[in-house]
Amino acid sequence: MTVGVDVATEAVRTDTSSPFTWSHAGAASGVKGVIVAAVHGVSSTDHVSAVTYGGVALTRQQRNIDTATEPGAAELWFLGSGVPQGTQTVSVTCGATTDDFHFTSITLTGARDTRVIDQDGVNENVANPSVTLQYANYSSMAFAALYGGGAAPSSFAENANCTRVHDHDLGAFYSAVCRQTTVGGADFAIGGTASTDDVAFAAIAVTDAEATGTAATTNAADTSSASGTVTVTGTSAATNAADASGAAGLVTVLGSAATTNAADTTAAVGTVAALGTSAAANVADASSASGTVSGGAITGTSAAVNDPDASSAGGTVSGGAQQPAPSDGPWVKLTGEYPKPRRRKRKPRPPSAIPFPAELPASPAPPAIAPPALRLVESEAAPFRESIEASLVAPATVIVPLDEDAALAIALLLAA
Numbered sequence: 001m002t003v004g005v006d007v008a009t010e011a012v013r014t015d016t017s018s019p020f021t022w023s024h025a026g027a028a029s030g031v032k033g034v035i036v037a038a039v040h041g042v043s044s045t046d047h048v049s050a051v052t053y054g055g056v057a058l059t060r061q062q063r064n065i066d067t068a069t070e071p072g073a074a075e076l077w078f079l080g081s082g083v084p085q086g087t088q089t090v091s092v093t094c095g096a097t098t099d100d101f102h103f104t105s106i107t108l109t110g111a112r113d114t115r116v117i118d119q120d121g122v123n124e125n126v127a128n129p130s131v132t133l134q135y136a137n138y139s140s141m142a143f144a145a146l147y148g149g150g151a152a153p154s155s156f157a158e159n160a161n162c163t164r165v166h167d168h169d170l171g172a173f174y175s176a177v178c179r180q181t182t183v184g185g186a187d188f189a190i191g192g193t194a195s196t197d198d199v200a201f202a203a204i205a206v207t208d209a210e211a212t213g214t215a216a217t218t219n220a221a222d223t224s225s226a227s228g229t230v231t232v233t234g235t236s237a238a239t240n241a242a243d244a245s246g247a248a249g250l251v252t253v254l255g256s257a258a259t260t261n262a263a264d265t266t267a268a269v270g271t272v273a274a275l276g277t278s279a280a281a282n283v284a285d286a287s288s289a290s291g292t293v294s295g296g297a298i299t300g301t302s303a304a305v306n307d308p309d310a311s312s313a314g315g316t317v318s319g320g321a322q323q324p325a326p327s328d329g330p331w332v333k334l335t336g337e338y339p340k341p342r343r344r345k346r347k348p349r350p351p352s353a354i355p356f357p358a359e360l361p362a363s364p365a366p367p368a369i370a371p372p373a374l375r376l377v378e379s380e381a382a383p384f385r386e387s388i389e390a391s392l393v394a395p396a397t398v399i400v401p402l403d404e405d406a407a408l409a410i411a412l413l414l415a416a
Helices: 378-391 404-415
Strands: 004-013 020-025 031-041 050-053 059-066 072-079 087-093 101-109 114-123 130-133 140-148 162-169 174-180 188-193 199-208 215-218 223-239 244-260 265-272 287-293 311-317
Touching: 004 020, 004 087, 004 162, 004 174, 020 101, 031 050, 031 087, 031 140, 031 174, 031 199, 059 114, 072 114, 072 140, 072 199, 087 101, 101 140, 101 162, 101 174, 114 130, 130 140, 130 199, 140 188, 162 188, 174 188, 188 199
Parallel strands: 215 223, 223 244, 244 265, 287 311
Antiparallel strands: 004 101, 020 087, 031 072, 031 101, 050 087, 059 072, 059 199, 114 199, 130 188, 140 174, 140 199, 162 174
């Protein structure tokens, strides 16, 4: 989309009337913007308080002044939406000042509303008044109003690709209004050449307004890609995308974002954010996580539905408490002390009843008896384990229960 110039009208005020009005014959349709330039000399006082086009108010975008030697001012007012069509009345409220004014009204055409993308200006005495306006690659057009202290409008010559719209000789000083000749997307230097003199130079750049509403792509059979940042306000939908939909950079969708029946690949490189509900159903292949999975307990519901292939996690899985694997054999609870042998009273045998050999053979040393191994049930052993195991570090004296015959035989052997 590009901005075009419809028609320009000039008017000169040499009395004290306010509001000052004139008629502008705008196009019957397609008018999307209005610019009104106001230039005056004698003083740098801010006289203009309001401008309307067909009763709709404009907004002042830029005002510059000269306060030395020959004071004066130049300013630009703008309307970019709700523009009345056809011939309209321009009205300027400028008070009862005796300063002479040169006014220029310009209507703009386009496919949609317009906006000011940049503005700049020059104040006070200078040679070759000019400013460079920033377009940010938007197709735009620059406009400027000049108050000059030279003898006549011919004292100023526009730069290349600049066209004089209207000018006026105000006596000891002059007014000139110019514009960019050809619309462009590159930053543009609007201005011209003149010897050093009193200057008030105001400039703006106008482009199309940004589109809002609904953006839709239906039955895209091949590739739909966006590189950089794409912002959609409203609803963005891609239906029956048969091949690949890829976005490199950052894609932000405010509202609803849906991809239906994507038969091939949907890839996002960069940042993908979903505010609301994100769902994947009937995943037919693999769901895997490689790296470290941590975080303790899982609360709520974690589900993988209709996953006929593999679900794997490679790396480290940690979180929550783990019970130690039991070692071989059962664990038992240890309570009390080693059992003491029970002693029963028996009638002593007469000495003659016990046969004694003439010489008793040397008896072998009794075998060493190891203390019993202790096992504890893990859930009950924790309070006792350390104290029990510590007591078994050093050699222990163990009492072993014996029957009467074995005890008597050992006693006789030891007595010998």
